[in-house]
Amino acid sequence: MAADDFIANKWTQLAGLKNGPVSAESYRSPAFYQLERERVFGRSWLIMGRVEEIAKPHSFMVKEIEICEASVLITRDGEGRVQAFHNVCSHRHNLLVSEPQGCSQLIKCPYHGWAYGTDGELRGVPDEKCFVGLDRKTAGLAKIATEVWNGWIFINLERKPSVSLEDFLGDFGSFLANMEYPNADNPIVVEAQLDCNWKVVADAFSESYHIPVIHPETIGTTFASTSNRTGRLMDARFFGPHRFCSMYGNPEYRPHDHQKVEQLAYSQVQTGSTIAAGKVGSMDAFLAHPSVNPTRTKSWSMDVNFVFPNFNLDTGPGGFWTHHFWPTSYHTTRHEVRFYVPKALTVRERFQQEHYLSRVIEVLVEDVSNVARVQRGLESGAKDAMFLQDNEALLRHSVHHVEKWAKSATVQEAMSE
Amino acid sequence: MNNSLLPAAFADLEAHVAEWALPSFDARMQHRAASSMDNIRRFYDAMQPRAEAALAHLENFPLDALPAAEQRLMHMLYALAQAAMAVEIHGQPKVGHAKLPIAVRVLREPLPV
Numbered sequence: 299m300a301a302d303d304f305i306a307n308k309w310t311q312l313a314g315l316k317n318g319p320v321s322a323e324s325y326r327s328p329a330f331y332q333l334e335r336e337r338v339f340g341r342s343w344l345i346m347g348r349v350e351e352i353a354k355p356h357s358f359m360v361k362e363i364e365i366c367e368a369s370v371l372i373t374r375d376g377e378g379r380v381q382a383f384h385n386v387c388s389h390r391h392n393l394l395v396s397e398p399q400g401c402s403q404l405i406k407c408p409y410h411g412w413a414y415g416t417d418g419e420l421r422g423v424p425d426e427k428c429f430v431g432l433d434r435k436t437a438g439l440a441k442i443a444t445e446v447w448n449g450w451i452f453i454n455l456e457r458k459p460s461v462s463l464e465d466f467l468g469d470f471g472s473f474l475a476n477m478e479y480p481n482a483d484n485p486i487v488v489e490a491q492l493d494c495n496w497k498v499v500a501d502a503f504s505e506s507y508h509i510p511v512i513h514p515e516t517i518g519t520t521f522a523s524t525s526n527r528t529g530r531l532m533d534a535r536f537f538g539p540h541r542f543c544s545m546y547g548n549p550e551y552r553p554h555d556h557q558k559v560e561q562l563a564y565s566q567v568q569t570g571s572t573i574a575a576g577k578v579g580s581m582d583a584f585l586a587h588p589s590v591n592p593t594r595t596k597s598w599s600m601d602v603n604f605v606f607p608n609f610n611l612d613t614g615p616g617g618f619w620t621h622h623f624w625p626t627s628y629h630t631t632r633h634e635v636r637f638y639v640p641k642a643l644t645v646r647e648r649f650q651q652e653h654y655l656s657r658v659i660e661v662l663v664e665d666v667s668n669v670a671r672v673q674r675g676l677e678s679g680a681k682d683a684m685f686l687q688d689n690e691a692l693l694r695h696s697v698h699h700v701e702k703w704a705k706s707a708t709v710q711e712a713m714s715e
Numbered sequence: 716m717n718n719s720l721l722p723a724a725f726a727d728l729e730a731h732v733a734e735w736a737l738p739s740f741d742a743r744m745q746h747r748a749a750s751s752m753d754n755i756r757r758f759y760d761a762m763q764p765r766a767e768a769a770l771a772h773l774e775n776f777p778l779d780a781l782p783a784a785e786q787r788l789m790h791m792l793y794a795l796a797q798a799a800m801a802v803e804i805h806g807q808p809k810v811g812h813a814k815l816p817i818a819v820r821v822l823r824e825p826l827p828v
C-alpha cells in the first residue's frame with residue numbers, strides 16, 4: 299500500500315463529529331473535574347479487573363477509585379460469587395482491608411475487630427452485648443453494584459445504577475463478546491503516578507500519529523514504514539461512548555545487525571511479533587476473534603478498544619494488555635498497565651520476557667515522560683483549543699462523550715443519540 | 716562449600732556482579748537509566764559475548780529453583796536486557812526526555828523473578 303491509500307478523512311465523520319478545534323477546558327478545569335467525579339465516574343460502569351485476580355473461594359482484592367474517594371473491596375465468596383463492597387467497616391467506618399489482596403474466610407477490621415465474611419455479612423462483634431439494638435443483618439458491608447462480563451469485573455458507584463451494564467456497553471458488548479483472553483491469570487503489573495489530567499495520558503494511548511516522533515528508536519519502525527510514515531489508522535469504529543481503532547504495523551520489521559541482545563532474546567522463542575511475549579499457537583483462538591485485527595491485514599500492530607470512561611483494552615499479535623487511567627486530581631493521574639504473558643517454562647523464554655518487558659517499559663517511559671509537558675502547556679492557558687486530525691478521531695470522541703456525560707443531568711440524557 | 720559469586724565458567728564476570736546482578740526489574744532499570752553510557756557499555760561489552768553460553772548453562776537447572784550462583788547469572792542476563800535498551804536502542808542511558816528516577820514502576824514482574 300502507498301501512503302495515500304490510508305487517507306480516509308472519514309473517522310471523524312464516522313464518530314458522528316464535526317472537524318474543527320476542540321476545547322481544552324475539560325483537561326484543565328477544576329470545576330469540570332467535579333462534574334467528572336459525580337457524573338462520569340460516579341455513574342459509569344467501571345472495569346476494576348479480571349476474575350482471575352480472585353480465582354479462589356474467599357479471595358479478595360482492594361482497588362482505589364481516588365476521584366470518587368472510594369476504596370473498593372471485591373470478593374469471591376465461598377460459593378464462588380464475585381461481589382464488590384465499600385471497603386469500609388460498619389462500626390466506625392475504618393477502612394477494612396489494607397493489603398491489596400488476600401484470601402481468608404473472615405475479614406477482620408484492624409480497629410476494634412469486627413469480622414465479616416467474604417459475602418459481606420457481619421460475622422463477629424467483640425463484646426456484642428454492649429451494642430444495644432444492633433441487628434447484624436443490617437450491619438454488613440455496603441454493597442456496590444457488580445457485574446461480571448466475559449471475565450471483566452464491572453462496578454457502578456450509583457446506589458441504584460441508572461443504566462444496566464448491557465445497555466451501557468450496547469453494541470460494543472457485541473463487538474467484544476466471547477473474546478478469549480490468553481494468559482489472563484499471569485499479568486505483569488505496572489504503575490506510574492503522572493502529573494497530568496487523566497485524559498492527557500488516555501489520549502497518548504489512543505492514536506498512532508505520535509509514534510514515529512516520540513518512539514523513533516523503540517517502536518517507530520514497527521508502527522510505521524515508508525508506506526505509512528505518520529501512523530494513519532487502518533480502521534476506527536464508535537459505539538455510543540466507547541471506541542475502537544486498529545493501528546498499522548510494519549510487517550518488514552527485523553532487528554538490526556548490531557542489536558545482538560534483541561536477536562538472542564527472540565532467537566529460540568516463537569512470539570507473534572517482534573514486540574510480544576505470547577507464544578505462537580496459543581494465540582489462535584484469540585486472533586481468530588472477528589474484532590481482533592478486523593481488517594485482517596498483515597500490516598497490523600495492535601487494536602485499541604476503549605471502554606468509556608477510563609479503560610483501554612489492547613490486542614496485538616502476542617496477546618492483550620490493558621491500561622487504567624485513574625484520575626487522582628484534575629491534573630494528576632494514576633496510570634496502571636497490565637501485560638498478560640505466558641508463564642515462562644524455560645530459561646530462554648524467561649530471558650525473552652525480560653527483554654520484552656524492558657522494551658515495553660521504555661516505550662511507556664517515552665509516552666508518560668511527555669504528559670507533564672502537555673499538562674503545563676494546557677494549564678498555561680496559552681490556547682483555548684486543540685487541533686485534531688482525522689486519525690485522532692478517538693480523542694475527539696473521548697472529549698465529546700466526557701463533556702456530554704458531564705453536562706447531562708441524567709444518564710439517559712448522556713447516553714442518548 | 717563453594718563461595719563463588721557466579722558459576723565457575725563465568726568467574727571472569729564476577730567484577731560486574733555487585734553492580735548489575737540486582738534482584739528486581741525496577742532496581743536494574745533505574746540503575747541503567749542513572750548510569751553513564753561508558754559504564755553501561757563496559758558491562759554490555761563484557762556480558763553480551765557470554766550471553767549465549769550463560770543461557771546454555773542455565774538451561775541445565777530448573778528455572779524456578781536456580782542455585783544462588785546461577786540466580787546471579789540470570790540476574791546478569793536480565794541486566795544485559797536493560798543495558799541493551801541503552802546500547803542497542805536509545806544510544807544513550809535512558810529515554811532522552813525522561814526524568815530520574817523513572818516514574819514507571821513494575822509492581823509484578825514476570826515470574827520467576
Ligand code: FES
Nearest residue numbers: 387389390407410
Ligand atoms: S471501626 Fe471497624 S471495628 Fe471499629
Ligand SMILES: [Fe+2]
Nearest residue numbers: 502509513665
Ligand atoms: Fe506512545
